[in-house]
Amino acid sequence: MGKIILETKKLTKSYSNGKKKLDVIKNLNLKIDTAEIITIVGESGSGKTTLLNLLGGLDHPDSGELIILGKNILELNNNDISEFRNKDLGFIFQFHHLLPEFTAYENVLMPTLINDDVHDKEIMADELFEYVNLYDRKGHYPSELSGGERLRVAVLRALINRPALILADEPTGNLDADNSKKLMKLFKKINSDFNQTFIITTHNPVVAKIGTRCLKMINGRLRKNNL
């Protein structure tokens, strides 16, 4: 067993639409070790995105605890949580969310702008572009990249601050089979080269398979999913 990087205790989240209350996450307990790749499958509407948003501090649970890197995240104030998200977490979404008016290189450096050591980060950005074979594309704008390339740039942006944990919500949702495979190869490489921990939600069995553990969201909780 490695070091625990994330733990939830009885995490609970519901939405209310008028009179109706929808319980999405119910007393969810989860422990994740450093360098695990956790893949989460589950039917559409089962609560995968809701869970990832809670884990990433983008949304607040109704009750329960969330501990990441030994910190009780739900007790942090808004400033501290923003800093924590920027420094220790990386996010990758189905829609890359790259800023269209900035180049790939500028997009990757965006999360470092609030840091002091910008020069070090530029060196690292260059290395990262080499790492994913996109060095010759770093001056391209998002509209001048293929779908797979855009996602890889989004991965570099998530990596640039060397976060402890990367959260990816349906990262291959918009990619074809070939590009999905390439992206999974990259995730595995990053995992083994940097001991990077990942939590990935997906519909795609190919993606689910790369997990060191695959879990399934059922009735607001996670069960072990044997592939």
Ligand SMILES: Nc1ncnc2c1ncn2[C@@H]1O[C@H](COP(=O)(O)OP(=O)(O)O)[C@@H](O)[C@H]1O
């Ligand atoms: N902001 C919201 N307000 C009300 N209901 C929501 C909201 N966001 C999501 N839901 C509902 O919560 C459930 C879980 O959604 P979601 O986490 O997006 O599922 P998944 O990512 O597994 O498809 C769905 O039934 C969805 O309709």
Ligand SMILES: [Mg+2]
């Ligand atoms: Mg979703």
